[in-house]
Amino acid sequence: MKTILTEEAIHAGVRRLATQIIDDFRGERLAVMGVMTGSVVFLADLIRQLDFPLRVGVVWASSYRGSTTVRGELSVNTAMMPNVSGEHVLLIDDIFDTGHTLAHLLQEIQKCGAASVRSAVLLRKQGRREVTIVPDYVAFEIPDEFVVGYGLDYQDYYRHLPYLAALEPDDLAKWQP
């Protein structure tokens, strides 16, 4: 595996993003919704930098991929999301790749009657966008490589790594039967 972002670099990026969010949202009623499971580490670090009252909840999305390059079928579950009617929502995800996950979730949250919906991602992969929307906050732009760690997974492995790494052909070969 090749390290793309060290633990220190990620923490600096999360602090930078938190500063922007604090400037933009202070005084508003903010509800932060993390997209499970990939945002779990980012969500935990980001909310601890936000020093004003806020609600925190989660929403589920999964894009069933066995492959590292092809997007699978998207499945979304807002059943466990708190009621966000009338609230300003900030949707948090690990990575904006094609953008279909975020575009779909933003629509679902709007349907729930949110006053506004914005989005923040740790990573944006260059040259992959297939939707018109763009995330409002991005901590890092990364090249088009399959990355893991800091919440991002390959088949639910690697999420616990404190840094971000790209999986190389040798790493992927281990997964072949």
Ligand code: IMP
């Ligand atoms: P999108 O809908 O194509 O933007 O994909 C978003 C989802 O795909 C993310 O929430 C991740 O779960 C997953 N994903 C996309 N790229 C990567 C990657 O490089 N590593 C791990 N997961 C990824």
Ligand code: MG
């Ligand atoms: Mg994800």
